[in-house]
Amino acid sequence: MSAINAIEVNHLTKKFGEKVAVNDVSFKVRQGEVFGLLGPNGAGKTTTLRMITTLLKADSGQVKIFGHDTAKEGRLARSMFGLTGQYASVDEDISARQNLMIFSRLNGLSRQEAKDRTAELLTEFSLENSADKPLKAFSGGMRRRLDLAVSLITRPALIFLDEPTTGLDPRTRSQMWDTIRKLVDQGSTIILTTQYLDEADQLADNLAIIDHGHVVKMGTPAELKEQLGGPRVTFTLSQTRQVAAAEQLLATQVAGDVREEGPDLSVSLGQVAQLAPLLATLNDAKIGISHLAVQEPSLDDVFMNLTVGKN
């Protein structure tokens, strides 16, 4: 069973007029893993997801869900996953219970099964108290929870989450993360798109970074960070007018780019030991430092490295 990949995407391409939204994207998702599609706005994440979930027809390429070609067995493929879209795809005008009932019925549950499952999901997602209020009275977080609950009606083995936490406040966001982790523990395979690096870092086992429709990098969060090398050190200069001089000086000492942000200059180090000579150099040049920070590389750095200057 686990020999079959949950998803195989081969050379998926989509053009909107002249614009290539998704360009030859391929990846595989193993069963039970969380796969993140990470990229800036407009990178092609949602378009890719829409093609995988049969909402959008690809210009070329192939998608297999648990070995079934979505182009040939669309309805079968659709019965094997749940989808939570970027915009709450629930009915605003009717109550949470009615939404769950209707979607249960449309998913093929009998009336009684639909009733039971609705009650179960309302409890699981702590929505019983508002179950019969119209959604207009719901907060963003409640709406997302309902949205996710609707995707889980059939207990799909594969769940697509398109930017599950966009627009949520930090508390609701971490609640959503907990919910996602719980699903993973129950053995679900999850594909999520996100613009947030910390989210990908927190949740994903494997990542594809997408920019301008291309997969620019693929790997585990740790691998991607490793490629960046050692820690990054940020100097805050006491005098802004010395920024240019300090930048030149640093550039001669380190291999990577020197990044400048106001009075802050940051460089990537191979090893922490390289820090001492840098400080000495700056000291010799009488360049004062008011603050110093050393950080392990984050996915932010990966992201910046790969997509900087292109947007």
Added chain:
Amino acid sequence: MDIRIHRGNVIQNTATMAYRNLLKTIHNPDQLMDVVIQPVLFMLMFGYLFGGAIAGGVKAYLPTIVPGILIQTMLSAASGSGAQIREDLDSGVFDRFKSLPMVRIAPLAGQLFADSLRLLIAAITSLTTGYLMGWRPGVGLGWVVAIGLLAIFMGWVLSWVFALLGLLAKSAAAVQSVSLMTMLVLSFMSNAFVPMHALTKPLRFIARLNPVTYVITAIRQILATGSWTHEAWVVLVFGVVIVAIFAPLTVWAYDRN
């Protein structure tokens, strides 16, 4: 609990979708304003405004205007389907519907069946207002029900056409304006409010080509003769043909979206 996935059939899926649309209407009764208030308003305005000029009195004008307003109301109720579908498509709910393993035609068919409730309300309001204004068809209640059903059937047929329009249009606002224009042209450039012989020659030519004229003539004939006329059969057959053409086109447009 073990979840068994039954592949829902067309009827069950459509019924669920129709139920959903009815629930939406129940939660938003203001959506029924156009089918409740519009026919009353039009019947009163047109009746008292043109009655004297066209037929020499309101009472004499009612046999002309009641079928006219009835059909105009059907047209306007049917055009609402297009805008509703467009709004649904834009709201993201349809993405969910499309990602479900249900029969492709169900969301559309569900919408259109639920809309027949709007048509029914519109027909009842139109005919009741006519009655309250003094309209007394001599053929009996049975035939009044028959023409009501014929009008609803025509409205339902047209709602497929407007649904296609809704799917092809760029926005709900575009659907609304196009629908409004279509509705106005079709109802005014016909014999709905003014008898054929009183129309100018070019207008009479257009009115003859207008399918709405056919439906209204059929209804007036039934009410005048108390029998199911040739024209009534033509309307029925054409209705079936239009649905046979537009239903697949609409489903195609829906899939394309």
